[in-house]
Amino acid sequence: MTTRTDPRGYPAVRMYIGGAWRESGAQHTAPVVNPATEEIIGTVPLATPADLDDALEAARRGFRIWRDTPVAQRTAILHQAADLLTRRAAEIGRVMTLEQGKPLTEATGEARRVADTLRWHADDARRAYGRVIPSAPGTLLTVRREPIGPVAAFVPWNFPAGGPLRKISSALSAGCSIVLKASEETPATAAALVGCFADAGLPDGVLNLVFGEPAEVSAHLIASPVIRLIAFTGSVPVGKLLAAAAGNVMKPSLMELGGHAPVIVCADADPARAARRAARAKFANAGQVCTSPSRFLVHESRLQDFTAEFVKAAEAVVVGDGLDEGTTMGPLANERRLTAVERLTADAVRRGATVRTGGRRPDRAGYFFAPTVLTDVPEDALMMSEEPFGPLAPIVPFSELDEALAVANSLPYGLAAYGFTESAATAERLSAELEAGILSINHCGGSVHEAPSGGVKESGYGREGGPEALDAYLVTKRVSHLLAG
Structure with missing residues (x-):
C-alpha cells in the first residue's frame, strides 16, 4: 500500500x-x-x-x-x-x-x-x-x-x-x-x-x-x-x-x-441459458453481494453443458480497474476479501476440487481475483458452508430434486435462492420448499424497491x-x- x-x-x-x-x-x-x-x-x-x-x-x-x-x-x-x-x-x-x-x-x-x-x-x-x-x-x-x-x-x-x-x-x-x-x-x-x-x-x-x-x-x-x-x-x-x-x-x-444462496438447475432446465444468467449474477460486484448465487446444484444430466457455458461466461469477464473502459468486473473491495477467497479456493483444491478456470489473483497491483469456477467440490469444502462473498462458483451435481433441496436447505442461512426449471409444478415445489426470504425462478434478479427483501433463519x-x-x-x-x- x-x-x-x-x-x-x-x-x-x-x-x-x-x-x-x-x-x-x-x-x-x-x-x-x-x-x-x-x-x-x-x-x-x-x-x-x-x-x-x-x-x-x-x-x-x-x-x-x-x-x-x-x-x-x-x-x-x-x-x-x-x-x-x-x-x-x-x-x-x-x-x-x-x-x-x-x-x-x-x-x-x-x-x-x-x-x-x-x-x-x-x-x-x-x-x-x-x-x-x-x-x-x-x-x-x-x-x-x-x-x-x-x-x-x-x-x-x-x-x-x-x-x-x-x-x-x-x-x-x-x-x-x-x-x-x-x-x-x-x-x-x-x-x-x-x-x-x-x-x-x-x-x-x-x-x-x-x-x-x-x-x-x-x-x-x-x-x-x-x-x-x-x-x-x-x-x-x-x-x-x-x-x-x-x-x-x-x-x-x-x-x-448474510446468506449462501443455492442455485438449483433442474433436469428440464435449459443449461446454457441458466449458466449465462447465473454467471452474470455471480460476477456482479465481484461476487460481493449478500444475495449472490454461491452454490450451484446442477442435475447430472445438465452438468456438462451447464459447466461448459459457465466457464465460457467466466472467461469472458474483463477484470480491471473499474474506471477503465471495457472493465466488467473490478477488484475485491479490500485485502480481507482477497485473503478470504484465496483461502477458500486453496481449501477446496486441497480437498479434491478441480479449478476449471481462474483460481488465482492476477500479477498486478490491486485486490483482484479471477472469476473462478470449480467442479468436483466435496461437501466438506469450506466454500460449501462459508459465504464466499467473492467471485467463486462451486458446481456440484445431483440426481434427485429431493437431494438438491436437502443440500440447499442444509445451512443456517436463508436469504436468497434460485431455481431453473421449465415445469410449473417444479417451480411451485421450489417456491414451497426452499428456505429463503427471496426466491427467483429462471433468473437471478436482485432486489427491487417495489417488493420486500429479507431473510429467514440466521x-x-x-x-x-x-x-x-x-x-x-x-x-x-x-x-x-x-x-x-
Whole structure:
C-alpha cells in the first residue's frame, strides 16, 4: 500500500451532524484505499464520543421537527433529494468506483437506482394508513401508525449507495430521524448521498452521518435512550452482536444479514441459458453481494453443458480497474476479501476440487481475483458452508430434486435462492420448499424497491423494499376514545 494521492481526484470527506459538515472532534482519521491500485486516496474522520453525543442530540431535535412536518411537505423534500441524486449519479458513481472498485457502469447504475428507491418510499409514506374499527356505541376505536423515533443505522461497503439509501429512505419516509454509521472504506459515496438531502432542504438534524470504530460507535448509539430502532445490514456474526445489544435495552432491530444462496438447475432446465444468467449474477460486484448465487446444484444430466457455458461466461469477464473502459468486473473491495477467497479456493483444491478456470489473483497491483469456477467440490469444502462473498462458483451435481433441496436447505442461512426449471409444478415445489426470504425462478434478479427483501433463519428478520419497508419504522398505536357518558 502506498500513500500517493490518486491523480483522478477524491473528495474530502466529513461527517454531517445537525446540519453542518465537520471533522472529528479529536482530528482522528483513517485512510481510504483505492482497491484497484492499493493506494491511499483520502482519509475519513472517526467520531469521538462527543461527536456521537452531538449526533444523538441532533437526531432527537430533528425527529420532533420531521415527525410534525406534513407528509406532503416531507414527500416533496424527498423527491427533490431524489432528483439531485439522479442529476449527480455520474459524479457519485465515479467516487464509488474509486473507493469500492466496481465498474463505473455498475456504480453509476447503483446511484440512479437509489433515486428511484427514494421516490418509491416517499410516495408509499402517503399510504401508511391507520384504520377505524367498528366498536361499541359512543366509542371511537382507531389504529394509528406513527414514526418510531430516531434510528441508528449501520451499513457495509459492498453497495456504498444502495445500502445507506435503503435505510435513509425508509426512515425519512416514515417520519423518523436517523444517525447513519456508514462504512469507513466507502465514506465519500455516503457523504455525497447525504449532500443531496442537505441541498434538498431537509431540516437540520433529521439526517446525520458519522464514521468511526464500528464496535465503539454501535455500542454508544444503541445504548442511548434517544435511539428507538437499530437497522443493520452486514454479516451474521456482527448482526448477532448488535441484535443482542439491542435486546439488552429492549429496542427493536431490523437485520439484513448474510446468506449462501443455492442455485438449483433442474433436469428440464435449459443449461446454457441458466449458466449465462447465473454467471452474470455471480460476477456482479465481484461476487460481493449478500444475495449472490454461491452454490450451484446442477442435475447430472445438465452438468456438462451447464459447466461448459459457465466457464465460457467466466472467461469472458474483463477484470480491471473499474474506471477503465471495457472493465466488467473490478477488484475485491479490500485485502480481507482477497485473503478470504484465496483461502477458500486453496481449501477446496486441497480437498479434491478441480479449478476449471481462474483460481488465482492476477500479477498486478490491486485486490483482484479471477472469476473462478470449480467442479468436483466435496461437501466438506469450506466454500460449501462459508459465504464466499467473492467471485467463486462451486458446481456440484445431483440426481434427485429431493437431494438438491436437502443440500440447499442444509445451512443456517436463508436469504436468497434460485431455481431453473421449465415445469410449473417444479417451480411451485421450489417456491414451497426452499428456505429463503427471496426466491427467483429462471433468473437471478436482485432486489427491487417495489417488493420486500429479507431473510429467514440466521439471515435476519424484517423486510426492506415494498410496502413492508416502512413497517419497522412505524409504531402501531391503538386509540380507544369514549365519546359520551
